[in-house]
Amino acid sequence: MKSSDPKDLKLLMIEKSDDLKTHQWVYQLLRNNLLCGRIEPGKPLTIRGLAEILQVSPMPVREALHRLACESAVEVKNNRRVIVPSMTAEKFNELSELRILLETHAAEGALPYIKQQDIAILEQIDAKIDAAVEHHDVDNISLYNQAFHRQLYCANPFQVAVPLIESLWLQLGPFSRIAISKLEKAYLVDRHVEALEALRERNLFGLRRAIEADIRDGIASINTVDGIHDHFQGVA
Amino acid sequence: MKSSDPKDLKLLMIEKSDDLKTHQWVYQLLRNNLLCGRIEPGKPLTIRGLAEILQVSPMPVREALHRLACESAVEVKNNRRVIVPSMTAEKFNELSELRILLETHAAEGALPYIKQQDIAILEQIDAKIDAAVEHHDVDNISLYNQAFHRQLYCANPFQVAVPLIESLWLQLGPFSRIAISKLEKAYLVDRHVEALEALRERNLFGLRRAIEADIRDGIASINTVDGIHDHFQGVA
DNA sequence: GTCGATAGAATATGATCACATTTTTAAGAC
DNA sequence: GTCTTAAAAATGTGATCATATTCTATCGAC
Numbered sequence: 001m002k003s004s005d006p007k008d009l010k011l012l013m014i015e016k017s018d019d020l021k022t023h024q025w026v027y028q029l030l031r032n033n034l035l036c037g038r039i040e041p042g043k044p045l046t047i048r049g050l051a052e053i054l055q056v057s058p059m060p061v062r063e064a065l066h067r068l069a070c071e072s073a074v075e076v077k078n079n080r081r082v083i084v085p086s087m088t089a090e091k092f093n094e095l096s097e098l099r100i101l102l103e104t105h106a107a108e109g110a111l112p113y114i115k116q117q118d119i120a121i122l123e124q125i126d127a128k129i130d131a132a133v134e135h136h137d138v139d140n141i142s143l144y145n146q147a148f149h150r151q152l153y154c155a156n157p158f159q160v161a162v163p164l165i166e167s168l169w170l171q172l173g174p175f176s177r178i179a180i181s182k183l184e185k186a187y188l189v190d191r192h193v194e195a196l197e198a199l200r201e202r203n204l205f206g207l208r209r210a211i212e213a214d215i216r217d218g219i220a221s222i223n224t225v226d227g228i229h230d231h232f233q234g235v236a
Numbered sequence: 237m238k239s240s241d242p243k244d245l246k247l248l249m250i251e252k253s254d255d256l257k258t259h260q261w262v263y264q265l266l267r268n269n270l271l272c273g274r275i276e277p278g279k280p281l282t283i284r285g286l287a288e289i290l291q292v293s294p295m296p297v298r299e300a301l302h303r304l305a306c307e308s309a310v311e312v313k314n315n316r317r318v319i320v321p322s323m324t325a326e327k328f329n330e331l332s333e334l335r336i337l338l339e340t341h342a343a344e345g346a347l348p349y350i351k352q353q354d355i356a357i358l359e360q361i362d363a364k365i366d367a368a369v370e371h372h373d374v375d376n377i378s379l380y381n382q383a384f385h386r387q388l389y390c391a392n393p394f395q396v397a398v399p400l401i402e403s404l405w406l407q408l409g410p411f412s413r414i415a416i417s418k419l420e421k422a423y424l425v426d427r428h429v430e431a432l433e434a435l436r437e438r439n440l441f442g443l444r445r446a447i448e449a450d451i452r453d454g455i456a457s458i459n460t461v462d463g464i465h466d467h468f469q470g471v472a
Numbered sequence: 473g474t475c476g477a478t479a480g481a482a483t484a485t486g487a488t489c490a491c492a493t494t495t496t497t498a499a500g501a502c
Numbered sequence: 503g504t505c506t507t508a509a510a511a512a513t514g515t516g517a518t519c520a521t522a523t524t525c526t527a528t529c530g531a532c
Contacts, residue, residue: 021516062485063299070399080484160330160334167399257486283513285513
């Protein structure tokens with residue numbers, strides 16, 4: 001039983017548009033797969049293995065993996081082996097606390113710049129989330145949810161926190177899948193509508209509360225999942 | 237007048253120890269030079285130019301630059317030109333606010349894990365800072381100051397915020413030099429001793445206050461520097 | 473049967489090369 | 503003298519190859 005074979009990966013493919021460099025395409029593909037949790041913690045990733053799967057030369061894969069490593073999305077061991085880091089309860093709590101800290105701050109900073117058009121876009125994304133929930137499309141729930149948050153924070157043209165937040169998402173990625181796949185109904189008690197309402201009313205405190213509640217809901221979901229602790233601290 | 241020549245760089249060199257890979261050495265070298273502000277904003281960096289200066293092949297330089305780019309330390313323009321991003325007042329404020337947010341949080345998380353030995357190490361680093369101030373060694377003031385903060389936060393074994401904090405340092409790097417070089421005396425009203433005292437007393441609030449004050453002092457220094465605004469928004 | 477050593481395979485790293493895009497420089501037209 | 507255009511140099515990207523290190527598996531000793 002070789003669970004460590006770098007080859008047996010069921011990756012969610014995306015099409016390579018021509019204006020994307022190869023290494024950017026590889027990066028985004030791996031990133032998406034990490035974000036929606038399709039690559040499990042502990043899974044070893046090799047440059048040549050991925051290159052063969054994706055039918056590209058090893059060079060762009062090398063760059064993509066290095067970039068993911070510096071975002072803490074993957075971990076480069078001393079053996080120069082690249083793996084998806086395993087999660088611990090303490091690390092999960094730390095990452096979640098940082099999400100709240102940074103995202104409430106980012107939301108606050110974005111509020112003054114929110115225009116009617118931004119709200120419309122956010123409503124569209126929220127609709128897509130609902131549709132994805134309807135179809136039990138776990139991958140897209142995760143991706144659209146992040147798109148919602150990113151769209152909100154990036155309304156601030158002087159935004160610098162988003163790259164940091166995205167790093168947190170990447171590290172939490174493998175677990176968002178578990179949380180979402182379990183508690184779709186509960187997640188439908190949607191904090192996004194609260195956030196949208198706060199945006200329309202220019203209600204700063206309400207916005208912060210909605211964002212924090214949205215994140216805490218996700219944490220709470222995780223903790224109510226039976227046997228979730230089997231997923232902590234190394235599947236090996 | 238070609239201020240844009242990628243070749244005329246006075247880099248602070250560091251020795252390449254044998255256990256370091258070439259690309260790691262290049263990365264740390266460029267990182268140090270950015271952190272203490274030896275590479276000014278707007279300066280274009282080229283792979284081949286740096287490779288020639290450092291006497292290495294272009295490959296490790298390519299990797300180092302890409303890593304710095306994903307940490308927002310350098311910016312890759314659409315023209316695929318790599319430059320040190322120019323600072324704006326709004327960006328500076330945002331980065332500073334994020335520093336306070338993340339570093340007070342990181343200090344709080346580290347406090348329970350602080351041992352007598354950690355305090356001793358911190359005192360040693362603080363002494364080195366004082367010595368660097370004494371000798372007007374601007375480079376080392378900056379580097380040791382960051383070493384102090386990093387040593388403190390990393391006492392928490394479940395620390396995950398440090399990579400994010402280091403990204404902020406990298407982005408603020410070109411300005412720390414200006415601030416420190418102007419107001420050395422004021423900076424000697426050292427908040428680090430306050431922090432050390434709070435650590436010994438296990439005083440959580442005092443520690444947070446010391447860290448925040450330390451960061452705000454740096455911001456205040458910047459704002460009192462005459463003509464500092466000439467350094468904002470592009471030297472070009 | 474279990475542990476350890478050696479040979480082979482696999483891997484990341486770094487160097488060199490080819491190519492497409494961009495920037496710079498130079499020449500020419502008005 | 504200034505703007506346009508074309509040639510040339512420079513640059514990033516991706517491919518291929520050589521090499522050192524690490525992992526794996528087979529074989530042998532106890």
